[in-house]
Amino acid sequence: xxxxxxxxxxxxxxxxxxxxxxxxxxxxxxxxxxxxxxxxxxxxxxxxxxxxxxxxxxxxxxxxxxxxxxxxxxxxxxxxxxxxxxxxxxxxxxxxxxxxxxxxxxxxxxxxxxxxxxxxxxxxxxxxxxxxxxxxxxxxxxxxxxxxxxxxxxxxxxxxxxxxxxxxxxxxxxxxxxxxxxxxxxxxx
Amino acid sequence: xxxxxxxxxxxxxxxxxxxxxxxxxxxxxxxxxxxxxxxxxxxxxxxxxxxxxxxxxxxxxxxxxxxxxxxxxxxxxxxxxxxxxxxxxxxxxxxxxxxxxxxxxxxxxxxxxxxxxxxxxxxxxxxxxxxxxxxxxxxxxxxxxxxxxxxxxxxxxxxxxxxxxxxxxxxxxxxxxxxxxxxxxxxxx
Numbered sequence: 001x002x003x004x005x006x007x008x009x010x011x012x013x014x015x016x017x018x019x020x021x022x023x024x025x026x027x028x029x030x031x032x033x034x035x036x037x038x039x040x041x042x043x044x045x046x047x048x049x050x051x052x053x054x055x056x057x058x059x060x061x062x063x064x065x066x067x068x069x070x071x072x073x074x075x076x077x078x079x080x081x082x083x084x085x086x087x088x089x090x091x092x093x094x095x096x097x098x099x100x101x102x103x104x105x106x107x108x109x110x111x112x113x114x115x116x117x118x119x120x121x122x123x124x125x126x127x128x129x130x131x132x133x134x135x136x137x138x139x140x141x142x143x144x145x146x147x148x149x150x151x152x153x154x155x156x157x158x159x160x161x162x163x164x165x166x167x168x169x170x171x172x173x174x175x176x177x178x179x180x181x182x183x184x185x186x187x188x189x
Numbered sequence: 190x191x192x193x194x195x196x197x198x199x200x201x202x203x204x205x206x207x208x209x210x211x212x213x214x215x216x217x218x219x220x221x222x223x224x225x226x227x228x229x230x231x232x233x234x235x236x237x238x239x240x241x242x243x244x245x246x247x248x249x250x251x252x253x254x255x256x257x258x259x260x261x262x263x264x265x266x267x268x269x270x271x272x273x274x275x276x277x278x279x280x281x282x283x284x285x286x287x288x289x290x291x292x293x294x295x296x297x298x299x300x301x302x303x304x305x306x307x308x309x310x311x312x313x314x315x316x317x318x319x320x321x322x323x324x325x326x327x328x329x330x331x332x333x334x335x336x337x338x339x340x341x342x343x344x345x346x347x348x349x350x351x352x353x354x355x356x357x358x359x360x361x362x363x364x365x366x367x368x369x370x371x372x373x374x375x376x377x378x
Contacts, residue, residue, distance in 0.1 A: 018348055054365050055372025069265050073258035078360060084368035123371065148371050150364065159207055165374075167367035171267060171358060175339065176243050178356035179273035182312065182337050183244025185354075 001043050009040035056084040060123040062150070063089040063116070065137055067097045067107045070152060071128035075102045085124065089116055110137075117144040124148040131155045190232050198229035245273040249312035251339070252278040252305070254326055256286045256296045259341060260317035264291045274313065278305055299326075306333040313337040320344045 010021040010028075017024065028034050028041075031053055035041040051057065062085045064071055071090070080087045090102055093110040100107050108116065116122075125141050127134055127149060134155035141149075148165045151157055157166045199210040199217075206213065217223050217230075220242055224230040240246065251274045253260055260279070269276045279291055282299040289296050297305065305311075314330050316323055316338060323344035330338075337354045340346055346355045 016348070018345070054369045056365065056368060058368065058372060060368065060371060069258060069262035073262040074360070076258050078364060080364070083361065083364045084372070085364070124367070148367070150367050156207070159205075165367070165370050167363055167370065169358065169360060169363050171263070172272065174356055174358050175267060175269070175272045175274065176245065178313070178337070178339050178354070179245060179247065179249065180243045181354050181356065182249060183247060183273070 001047055005043050007040045008043050008046075010035070012040070054084065056082070058084040060085045060148070061088045061121055062086065062124040062126055063091060063122050063146075064126045064128060065091050065110075066128035066133075067092040067094070067100070067102060068128065071126075072102055074126060074128055074152070075105075088120060088122070091116075113140060114144065117141075117146065122146050124150060126150045127153045127155075127157075129153055135160065190236055194232050196229045197232050197235075199224070201229070243273065245271065247273040249274045249337070250277045250310060251275065251313040251315055252280060252311050252335075253315045253317060254280050254299075255317035255322075256281040256283070256289070256291060257317065260315075261291055263315060263317055263341070264294075277309060277311070280305075302329060303333065306330075306335065311335050313339060315339045316342045316344075316346075318342055324349065 010024045013019075013024050014021040025035070028046075031049070034046055034049055059081075062080060064075055064087060067075075067090050071092070075087060075090060087103065087105065090105050090107045091110050091113055092098060092107050097107050098109045122144070123146070125137075125146050125148070127137070129137060131154040134151070134153040134157065138149070138155075138157055138160065142161060142164070147161070147163065149157055149167070151166050151168045152171070154170065154172060157164065199213045202213050203210040214224070217235075220238070223235055223238055248270075251269060253264055253276060256264075256279050260281070264276060264279060276292065276294065279294050279296045280299050280302055281287060281296050286296050287298045311333070312335070314326075314335050314337070316326070318326065320343040323340070323342040323346065327338070327344075327346055327349065331350060331353070336350070336352065338346055338356070340355050340357045341360070343359065343361055346353065
């Protein structure tokens with residue numbers, strides 16, 4: 001779409017994506033047919049429909065827990081708004097960080113978490129805190145009704161609750177997978 | 190091991206890991222039997238052997254490309270040494286960052302990349318740069334013989350080369366998966 005392409009075939013998509021054309025057609029067919037045989041897909045139509053399937057038109061309210069390097073990187077780099085979220089609060093327990101500004105948001109004290117969640121509907125918490133802190137903070141958030149988590153910590157939240165939605169970004173695991181693949185010389189499939 | 194446990198059964202492991210005991214036994218059996226029926230696994234033995242399988246005793250030399258918030262977070266938070274790597278260089282093209290110190294390493298100019306790689310054997314490059322910069326930098330590194338990448342950028346390196354090893358950390362994808370799961374109320378399996 002950025003390049004002004006308006007129609008694209010599954011074959012052209014397959015070159016760009018490293019999948020077979022048939023895989024792409026099958027996957028898209030799971031959500032209803034988006035293309036016309038012989039005419040390919042409307043690029044804008046595909047963009048909008050995939051966005052709808054993902055739910056990107058939502059604006060789930062997210063708070064960030066932890067304003068260290070990682071939290072700051074997540075707050076600054078991620079375009080939450082384009083991904084179905086809006087970042088509405090940032091919390092930390094470090095006095096040196098509380099009151100500083102990241103992305104037009106003032107970093108709040110962890111002590112203000114309960115008040116904030118009672119005054120604002122919060123859908124999602126983003127965990128950028130050390131493993132040891134995660135369990136306790138998740139307990140507080142769960143009690144406040146926040147049950148969706150984007151989890152960068154190394155604590156496995158899904159072990160404690162079965163009615164939550166957790167999406168993990170486990171960078172340690174990723175690094176060990178890389179180590180395994182280098183050690184076993186296993187190139188990208 | 191941290192808790193002083195010396196032996197553990199697949200059942201006890203399954204409670205901690207959210208997998209069935211039989212899955213755990215089957216997975217470990219793929220690498221040879223580590224346990225004794227009725228006696229469980231030696232915790233230290235398992236720790237060492239899994240580390241060996243992953244190749245964590247290696248010390249692959251890694252350089253970090255990009256010393257922004259994300260790069261800094263990766264450099265500071267990741268215990269490369271425990272994961273089979275050692276971080277030996279950090280590069281950026283921002284004059285404000287060049288010369289600053291992160292984790293006892295001075296941030297070098299991107300101009301020094303060729304010289305550094307000729308003087309030091311580099312196994313892995315960690316990409317913490319914007320999508321637009323990745324392709325060009327990968328070309329330079331590939332020419333220098335660096336063919337393993339830990340990729341935080343949103344550029345799909347595997348499309349350009351088929352003899353490289355890439356491990357992606359695609360945080361945008363992860364956030365969209367979370368959006369999809371919240372929109373479709375799909376809890377953790």
